[in-house]
Amino acid sequence: xxxxxxxxxxxxxxxxxxxxxxxxxxxxxxxxxxxxxxxxxxxxxxxxxxxxxxxxxxxxxxxxxxxxxxxxxxxxxxxxxxxxxxxxxxxxxxxxxxxxxxxxxxxxxxxxxxxxxxxxxxxxxxxxxxxxxxxxxxxxxxxxxxxxxxxxxxxxxxxxxxxxxxxxxxxxxxxxxxxxxxxxxxxxxxxxxxxxxxxxxxxxxxxxxxxxxxxxxxxxxxxxxxxxxxxxxxxxxxxxxxxxxxxxxxxxxxxxxxxxxxxxxxxxxxxxxxxxxxxxxxxxxxxxxxxxxxxxxxxxxxx
Amino acid sequence: xxxxxxxxxxxxxxxxxxxxxxxxxxxxxxxxxxxxxxxxxxxxxxxxxxxxxxxxxxxxxxxxxxxxxxxxxxxxxxxxxxxxxxxxxxxxxxxxxxxxxxxxxxxxxxxxxxxxxxxxxxxxxxxxxxxxxxxxxxxxxxxxxxxxxxxxxxxxxxxxxxxxxxxxxxxxxxxxxxxxxxxxxxxxxxxxxxxxxxxxxxxxxxxxxxxxxxxxxxxxxxxxxxxxxxxxxxxxxxxxxxxxxxxxxxxxxxxxxxxxxxxxxxxxxxxxxxxxxxxxxxxxxxxxxxxxxxxxxxxxxxxxxxxxxxxxxxx
Amino acid sequence: xxxxxxxxxxxxxxxxxxxxxxxxxxxxxxxxxxxxxxxxxxxxxxxxxxxxxxxxxxxxxxxxxxxxxxxxxxxxxxxxxxxxxxxxxxxxxxxxxxxxxxxxxxxxxxxxxxxxxxxxxxxxxxxxxxxxxxxxxxxxxxxxxxxxxxxxxxxxxxxxxxxxxxxxxxxxxxxxxxxxxxxxxxxxxxxxxxxxxxxxxxxxxxxxxxxxxxxxxxxxxxxxxxxxxxxxxxxxxxxxxxxxxxxxxxxxxxxxxxxxxxxxxxxxxxxxxxxxxxxxxxxxxxxxxxxxxxxxxxxxxxxxxxxxxxxxxxxxxxxxx
Numbered sequence: 033x034x035x036x037x038x039x040x041x042x043x044x045x046x047x048x049x050x051x052x053x054x055x056x057x058x059x060x061x062x063x064x065x066x067x068x069x070x071x072x073x074x075x076x077x078x079x080x081x082x083x084x085x086x087x088x089x090x091x092x093x094x095x096x097x098x099x100x101x102x103x104x105x106x107x108x109x110x111x112x113x114x115x116x117x118x119x120x121x122x123x124x125x126x127x128x129x130x131x132x133x134x135x136x137x138x139x140x141x142x143x144x145x146x147x148x149x150x151x152x153x154x155x156x157x158x159x160x161x162x163x164x165x166x167x168x169x170x171x172x173x174x175x176x177x178x179x180x181x182x183x184x185x186x187x188x189x190x191x192x193x194x195x196x197x198x199x200x201x202x203x204x205x206x207x208x209x210x211x212x213x214x215x216x217x218x219x220x221x222x223x224x225x226x227x228x229x230x231x232x233x234x235x236x237x238x239x240x241x242x243x244x245x246x247x248x249x250x251x252x253x254x255x256x257x258x259x260x261x262x263x264x265x266x267x268x269x270x271x272x273x274x275x276x277x278x279x280x281x282x283x284x285x286x287x288x289x290x291x292x293x294x295x296x297x298x299x300x301x302x303x304x305x306x307x308x309x310x311x312x313x314x315x316x317x318x319x320x321x322x323x324x325x326x327x328x329x330x331x332x333x334x335x
Numbered sequence: 336x337x338x339x340x341x342x343x344x345x346x347x348x349x350x351x352x353x354x355x356x357x358x359x360x361x362x363x364x365x366x367x368x369x370x371x372x373x374x375x376x377x378x379x380x381x382x383x384x385x386x387x388x389x390x391x392x393x394x395x396x397x398x399x400x401x402x403x404x405x406x407x408x409x410x411x412x413x414x415x416x417x418x419x420x421x422x423x424x425x426x427x428x429x430x431x432x433x434x435x436x437x438x439x440x441x442x443x444x445x446x447x448x449x450x451x452x453x454x455x456x457x458x459x460x461x462x463x464x465x466x467x468x469x470x471x472x473x474x475x476x477x478x479x480x481x482x483x484x485x486x487x488x489x490x491x492x493x494x495x496x497x498x499x500x501x502x503x504x505x506x507x508x509x510x511x512x513x514x515x516x517x518x519x520x521x522x523x524x525x526x527x528x529x530x531x532x533x534x535x536x537x538x539x540x541x542x543x544x545x546x547x548x549x550x551x552x553x554x555x556x557x558x559x560x561x562x563x564x565x566x567x568x569x570x571x572x573x574x575x576x577x578x579x580x581x582x583x584x585x586x587x588x589x590x591x592x593x594x595x596x597x598x599x600x601x602x603x604x605x606x607x608x609x610x611x612x613x614x615x616x617x618x619x620x621x622x623x624x625x626x627x628x629x630x631x632x633x634x635x636x637x638x639x640x641x642x643x644x645x646x647x648x649x650x
Numbered sequence: 651x652x653x654x655x656x657x658x659x660x661x662x663x664x665x666x667x668x669x670x671x672x673x674x675x676x677x678x679x680x681x682x683x684x685x686x687x688x689x690x691x692x693x694x695x696x697x698x699x700x701x702x703x704x705x706x707x708x709x710x711x712x713x714x715x716x717x718x719x720x721x722x723x724x725x726x727x728x729x730x731x732x733x734x735x736x737x738x739x740x741x742x743x744x745x746x747x748x749x750x751x752x753x754x755x756x757x758x759x760x761x762x763x764x765x766x767x768x769x770x771x772x773x774x775x776x777x778x779x780x781x782x783x784x785x786x787x788x789x790x791x792x793x794x795x796x797x798x799x800x801x802x803x804x805x806x807x808x809x810x811x812x813x814x815x816x817x818x819x820x821x822x823x824x825x826x827x828x829x830x831x832x833x834x835x836x837x838x839x840x841x842x843x844x845x846x847x848x849x850x851x852x853x854x855x856x857x858x859x860x861x862x863x864x865x866x867x868x869x870x871x872x873x874x875x876x877x878x879x880x881x882x883x884x885x886x887x888x889x890x891x892x893x894x895x896x897x898x899x900x901x902x903x904x905x906x907x908x909x910x911x912x913x914x915x916x917x918x919x920x921x922x923x924x925x926x927x928x929x930x931x932x933x934x935x936x937x938x939x940x941x942x943x944x945x946x947x948x949x950x951x952x953x954x955x956x957x958x959x960x961x962x963x964x965x966x967x968x969x970x971x
Contacts (some may be wrong), residue, residue, distance in 0.1 A: 550736035
């Protein structure tokens with residue numbers, strides 16, 4: 033857009049502020065993030081869910097795959113038995129399953145995003161920094177991938193290679209890196225012409241060294257925002273695969289699978305749908321709040 | 336302008352070809368054939384089956400045949416529904432998916448864009464917060480949860496009231512059967528459109544030319560409609576291109592939940608049944624539609640921004 | 651009688667880091683047919699002062715004080731009253747002609763809409779008047795240009811269009827915010843000439859905001875110097891250029907290269923940085939950079955007082971002597 037201009041309404045009053053202050057970008061961003069209530073709530077709730085998913089199952093009387101043979105039917109919440117959220121239709125503890133499912137969902141989210149991050153940042157930084165033929169080739173490939181319906185692609189991969197935990201996050205990561213590559217390339221292009229990069233090049237820095245030492249630290253902010261917004265997308269995609277019956281395999285579980293199971297008993301036992309759905313929705317909300325908050329914090333003019 | 340358009344078409348064709356080729360070889364190189372899933376069949380029957388589907392031809396031969404058939408609009412036979420050609424299946428499913436998708440798209444544009452503008456004009460007021468929070472909810476709540484909840488509420492809890500809606504099924508496209516799936520399809524798109532429109536409108540309202548327009552003494556409403564709206568809609572159009580393609584090719588989730596015989600559901604079943612020709616056909620169709628929609632987006636661009644129109648005159 | 655009378659104008663912005671005063675307690679006026687130059691570094695509040703006058707501050711900005719335009723207090727006026735004046739009696743030419751015209755509208759329509767809005771003329775008449783005005787600002791082939799999009803025009807032509815737009819309704823006051831900054835030197839002179847003619851022919855008051863003292867010297871009758879959101883010196887342009895009183899004005903003048911200067915050496919600059927508006931120095935905001943700083947300047951802010959020559963000046967050094 034055409035609105036970046038020195039005469040932008042706040043600009044005139046504030047550009048001198050940024051110059052003199054001497055606080056680092058990150059301190060500044062952190063301070064701004066803390067004033068954003070939604071983002072802070074998101075961060076805290078997310079932390080709680082993550083800790084509960086990671087450690088919670090250790091403290092529960094039931095494990096996720098253990099069947100309570102005294103109650104081989106859906107049981108309403110019962111504190112005496114230690115089924116705090118009740119059980120599912122074959123007598124497995126719903127809380128234990130929800131927390132364990134969260135562990136899987138979060139893990140897939142984080143691992144797949146990490147895969148996407150690695151590919152996307154590498155491709156983006158190389159394309160943007162090296163430029164020329166390399167850039168054209170890589171970006172043409174990204175364009176091509178964009179017109180492939182990627183969800184279909186993941187599904188095809190899952191069908192072709194079978195349901196497999198590792199493959200799942202590799203496949204998801206392999207399709208989620210496109211946007212990351214575009215963003216990083218754009219940032220790198222603008223950075224490349226900056227003086228400090230010229231200086232690094234003039235003083236004989238090798239291309240990988242310049243990319244790692246000078247380009248990457250400067251795209252970190254944007255990348256972080258994007259990571260926060262990609263993780264929930266991946267969680268969603270995984271749950272969607274599980275929902276279609278192409279995800280995690282029994283007795284392992286994820287939020288998507290629990291929701292799918294719950295949906296089957298919707299009419300008699302809505303609890304088995306609502307509880308995992310609530311956990312998952314809360315997580316997605318938190319990630320989005322946090323991502324939006326981070327974006328505002330790192331780019332204050334965008335408010 | 337037209338040469339530009341023609342050039343984009345020329346770029347689109349190899350893209351589609353690449354998609355077809357990748358899909359084809361991915362499918363054929365699979366460990367385990369399409370007939371593995373069924374009960375063990377005697378080797379001679381299997382050989383028969385393979386011969387019937389030309390799976391015993393050399394790979395390059397199969398590939399060339401596939402492409403030639405494709406050019407004639409023939410997606411080949413279904414591996415699963417033995418007596419159907421994929422083209423027939425798609426001819427049945429596509430209209431259903433497209434009708435629902437078009438309705439959802441229309442709903443999304445009619446609700447999402449005005450709401451987004453409305454929120455942008457009231458930036459940082461309570462109206463804005465409520466709309467933005469609503470949009471966030473629409474994005475965050477996954478389709479399959481929303482669908483289930485809608486079924487629970489309208490199909491189960493309200494069973495005996497006037498608001499009762501069928502929990503699923505198509506019933507040859509009777510209106511009550513369409514309401515929930517279309518709504519469910521539209522919600523995330525409404526939410527995205529609100530966010531995109533709001534964001535871009537806020538950005539455009541900060542542009543210098545909007546300030547100029549205000550300095551002319553034009554009423555604010557006119558400034559928005561005449562000077563800001565066109566530019567603000569550009570990101571919306573960009574989003575709508577692929578979004579339209581996805582909506583028209585049917586939603587796997589919504590069609591599965593509501594048991595609608597569209598191609599989204601075919602795709603899911605095809606995937607689960609290893610019905611490779613079906614899966615490929617839907618993928619190719621969808622990719623083709625994305626390419627076409629992106630072309631249309633370019634056309635709309637040139638309407639919204641004269642620079643696009645003129646820049647392309649020069650070679 | 652003055653066309654515009656600003657009294658105690660203060661502009662504050664609500665930011666994430668608290669309130670910032672971009673303009674503090676500015677009072678000035680400009681008379682009929684007069685040209686007032688406003689000089690200052692970027693961030694000195696010169697643009698914000700006049701955006702506040704037009705009611706075009708960013709949403710997080712708030713202006714207090716009084717701005718009389720004729721009999722209307724612009725700061726208290728409702729949007730409808732403001733819209734009646736803006737573009738008609740009170741117009742503005744913005745700094746950046748490249749981004750100040752709506753990119754997707756033909757130039758002609760952007761001009762005629764002003765006439766249609768304020769003069770209630772039909773489209774054909776508006777077209778004739780607009781083309782006449784384009785000729786008047788010396789746009790060659792005005793009729794052809796009328797139907798062009800902004801991106802088809804050069805920066806100089808666009809700025810002419812902006813000036814034509816500002817002159818269409820025969821305004822009482824034109825506020826020109828750095829009208830030449832984005833342009834080539836040769837084009838600059840032509841644009842300034844246009845503004846001078848508008849002033850002389852229409853007897854329009856002109857406020858010329860710039861950081862370029864040369865522009866002010868050529869065009870303005872009086873000049874105001876702003877620093878850190880305050881007016882520090884205001885008076886007759888020749889007087890101030892020949893005998894500046896405020897050390898900041900002296901510094902600015904020393905930094906301006908002169909054609910008749912024969913000394914060889916580096917250009918002088920004012921040491922230090924423009925102040926951060928959120929952490930203004932105590933006392934006189936200029937004291938950290940001032941070569942003649944005194945103890946008093948660090949503690950107390952010098953008021954803007956009349957000098958014997960009739961100008962206004964905010965410096966203890968001058969006011970004491």
